[in-house]
Amino acid sequence: MVSTGSTTRDPRDAVPTRSDARDDDSTPSTARGGRRLLGTLVLFAGALVFLFPFYYMVVGSLRAKADTSVAGALPFGDFTFDNFIAIDSRVDLLGSLLNSAIFTGGVLLGTVVFGVLAGYALARLHFRGRGTLFAVMLLVQIVPFQLLIIPIYVMIVRTYGLADSYLGMIAPFLINSAAVFVFRQFFLQLPDDLFDAAALDGASELRILWSVALPLVRPALLTVVLITFIGPWNEFLWPFLVTKDTSMQPLAVTLANYISNIAGRAANPYGAILAGAVVLAAPAVALFVVFQKRFTGSELSSGVKG
Amino acid sequence: MTTTTQAPVRGAAEPGPGGRRRWTEKVLGRQPLGILFAAPYAVFLVAIFAYPLVLAVWISFHDYFFAAPGAQVDRPFVGLDNYRAVLGDPDVQRSFLNVAEFLVINVPLTVVLSLVLATALNAAVRARTFLRVSYYVPYVTASVSLVAVWLFLFSKDGLVNQLLGPLAPNPSWLVNEALAMPVIALFVTWKQLGFYILLYLAALQNVSKDLYEAASVDGAGRLASFRNVTVPGVRPATTLVVILATITGANLFTEPYLLTNGGGPDGASASPVFVMYQKGIEQGNPDTASAIGVVLVICVLLISLVNRKLLERD
CATH class of the missing domain: 1.10.3720.10 (MetI-like)
Known part of the structure; x- marks a missing residue:
């Protein structure tokens, strides 16, 4: 039940606080940190999947020619506002x-x-x-x-x-x-x-x-x-x-x-x-x-x- | 109204100055001004929901057709004829099967993904705002805009097929009878998910922290406490999510109209609302279209009731 790495001088430190108790389980802290990192990574990966069509919308709207190749998804190349003029x-x-x-x-x-x-x-x-x-x-x-x-x-x-x-x-x-x-x-x-x-x-x-x-x-x-x-x-x-x-x-x-x-x-x-x-x-x-x-x-x- | 404006106290303890006041109180309530305030909204609800609901049922039992405004025309009662025509129509049957396929994919995917992501988001320490906004941005964006990107992504030579290379389906996604409806289900799941994540995030705040502590003391790992504490704790929200997702699915129109170019290929992604539009407005048969609407409402109500019973039994 050791919550921090430091030696406990104050007896109150030995008593886990509310948040400690919730985080604490039998797994060592590195594995726990690993799982939390995994959760964060999954969340960020999901967010990228969610945002990608928006990014692709903007990139596609700025290209002079439609480029459906994988390279076309990268933010490089000549950008132009011609499409906005065209739709207008x-x-x-x-x-x-x-x-x-x-x-x-x-x-x-x-x-x-x-x-x-x-x-x-x-x-x-x-x-x-x-x-x-x-x-x-x-x-x-x-x-x-x-x-x-x-x-x-x-x-x-x-x-x-x-x-x-x-x-x-x-x-x-x-x-x-x-x-x-x-x-x-x-x-x-x-x-x-x-x-x-x-x-x-x-x-x-x-x-x-x-x-x-x-x-x-x-x-x-x-x-x-x-x-x-x-x-x-x-x-x-x-x-x-x-x-x-x-x-x-x-x-x-x-x-x-x-x-x-x-x-x-x-x-x-x-x-x-x-x-x-x-x-x-x-x-x-x-x-x-x-x-x-x-x-x-x-x-x-x-x-x-x- | 004058009586209330002169009344010094809002409480009921104050007896009225005369019989007239007590009489109005009995009939109109303690603060009749409320009737005036609520009247526009009440009228709106009657005009836009109650009356059309009755009208839809009425039209579905009559031989109804469009006529010029103000023209007097005869619209005979035809009993269940419209319903018989609708239920025997292969296009209509197909559209109901399509939406059933949609719901089978969309609803479970929505519930699982939104609950898992909401739980992860609730525990996340870093960049919560960025993550929350990323997940709900599709929800607040117009379907028409998003369909435009998906058309581009899932077209025959689109990015998705480029990435898949030889694995790309043939015929391509949106013109493939077996894949058109799943792509639409996936699109709607992606678009709506952020809203359901927010509902679950709110529900998670109401799950008692003590329950997690108790589970942790009992040696439960994260997965076990998710199954035994989180899932039962947010059950009312799950009922709501399932019902709202079902209603959204029943309303499907823009995606089959635009993404698969009018319910294509060959009606494989036509939704009941799309068929209602075709029959009612394009072909000028509002009576059969109304019958489709009534059948659809009954189906949605039945599904909602069954879901509630299933999800809330203990």
């Missing part, structure tokens, strides 16, 4: 980005405004139907959206004639249920005293929400923006169904159409496709790398589906 000339890259931004922005706005209100009501206010609403919210998380695609298509495109409109694109995603859940959990864990004190001062429910709850909401807001952003930004099926007019299509749809229809005509089709893929991937990846602290298991365990 084949499709309306800026227009598509703008459509993606409007689609995503609309969903974010709807989710933040209505989600805060609903989350606050579910956490802090006693009203008729609260239990039912909460149960339905949980149920919704396991109803796969794709399976409702036909009736939603019938409603939005056929009944309301909202094809090729931002409203039609945004409507099915307007309020992200996972975000409502995150807001609810956040308001639930704020101390009761805070609200009781404001109520004793005679503040109205509206005033309590505005001056007590909302100023504190920032950490939850960041988490909500992150998990909501990747929904519409990455979504393919719905905008693909609802937009036939190319000037209305978000980037995911534009790029998919380019891949399946017209890529063959470009000088370096893969290069142009990969350049488009980089443009589509970059905002989400950047957001999640910068704010990685807000995207952990504990932030999400409430939010079930991303």
